[in-house]
Amino acid sequence: MDVVDALMKNSALTDDQYLELLRTNDPTLRSKLFAAAQEAITYLFHRKVYLQGVLDFTNHCPRNCFYCDLRAENSDLKRFRLNWEQIRGACREAFKLGIRTFVLQSGEDQYYTDMIMGNLLSTLKQEFPECAVELALGERTKGSYNRMFKSGADRYLLRFETADPLHFSRLHPPSFALSTKIDCLNDLKTIGYELDTGFIVGAPYEMPEYLARDLTLLQELSPDCISLAPFLPREGTTFRHQMPCNLETFLRLIAILRVMFPKANIVASPLLDKVHVQGQVMAVLSGANVLRVTMTVPPMPGEPRRTYAQRSLLRKLQSLYSSLQSHEYEMVVDRGDSLTRKKNVLA
DSSP, X not given: OOHHHHHHHHSOOOHHHXXXXXXXXXXXXXXXXXXXXXXXXXXXHTTEEEEEEEEXXXXXXXOOOTTOTTOTTOTTSOOOBOOHXXXXXXXXXXXXXXXXXXXXXXOOOTTSOHHHHHHHHHHHHHXXXXXXXXXXXXXXXXXXXXXXXXXTOOXXXXXXXXXXXXXXXXXXXXXXXXXXXXXXXXXXXXHTOEEEEOBEESOTTOOHHHHHHHHHHHHXXXXXXXOOEEOOOOTTSTTTTSOOOOHHHHHHHHHHHHHHOTTXXXXXXXGGGGTSTTHHHHHHHTTOOEXXXXXXXXXXXXXXXXXXXXXXXXXXXXXXXXXXXXXXXXXXXXXXOOGGGOSSOOO
């Protein structure tokens, strides 16, 4: 029994076995891994891919994570906050294009209090009852998470970024701790959110051993959705001159995760297209079943029309649809709830 057979049988490996899969130059073993991932997505998802829209509704953040361009010390970044009408308008435009999951993403902006978020969520759910709303607001208290869940939030995205405490300390200021992330993730699971988590791939100081630990931590967390983030160097950050994520490593991780978590949703990050022009499609072919695209904000009354962004999104969707169709995948209009939450799904 080789390491791929062991993964298919046990849905988990030792750290040394994960390292073997990540490091191997054996084309037969690599092909077997990706074939196993394709078999899983074909069997359980019937080669259907769900589409989700991501809206960055504020880029204010009090934190200073070394890799993030939203960091408070980035004085060159033009800051913004979207109002309710802009957020609703973006969701309306996305809905017209067949998007049934809205991912509302931000820095850890304290302007958006629980009351503001609660009113926003309840109103969105009234207007779009057939849609799922996922939040990505960072670390909050259990009480805050609970209030937003009761207001209508269905899912929550919070990456732990790296499972190695030393590596975590090299990506964040001293006041931040990996244990806080883990506590938040456990709170989200306890409350009842569909849990969406993952780690950064290709971050500075990364070692293959750290990736093996990331996979082990995911096994412990047993998430409903997995969102890996490819590292990209960004202006205004400590790591702006570093090399970007290695695409092959990213795709191998997607394939490993699909075999580990056959029922989970796995996201093909829109940032992958900055690594390779067909990055998102390649992630789907490696085992991802969720595509995320950036939602556009329609102009407010009195503002000039911004047709470029809307046309760009439409062209992006058309390109993805065509590429997936050529590989016999189907992009469907569906909120795409995780199969981990559904009963009577074949394992």
